Amino acid sequence: MTMIRMTRMGRKKKPFYRIVVTDSRKRRDGGWIEVIGNYNPVSVNKELNLDTERLNYWVSVGAQVSPTVKRLAGLK
Secondary structure (H helix, E strand, C coil), X not given: CEXXXXXXXXXXXXXXXXXXXXXXXXXXCCCCCEEEEEEECXXXXXXXXXXXXXXXXXXXXXXXXXXXXXXXXXXX
């Protein structure tokens, strides 16, 4: 099953995350199909860049969205 979730990047104590489409059987930081955004919780205004068009496409073809990405994107 395809899944939309976050993968951790950055260094120790300074993480940022990529929002990716991946196979649910892969590890958290394993390979991914497509990068559709990023999230930086360390910055002052907690930057979130997300390609909503690609997010809606992947949801329409059956990809499951993780609870954290759902909360960040404001989905129901």
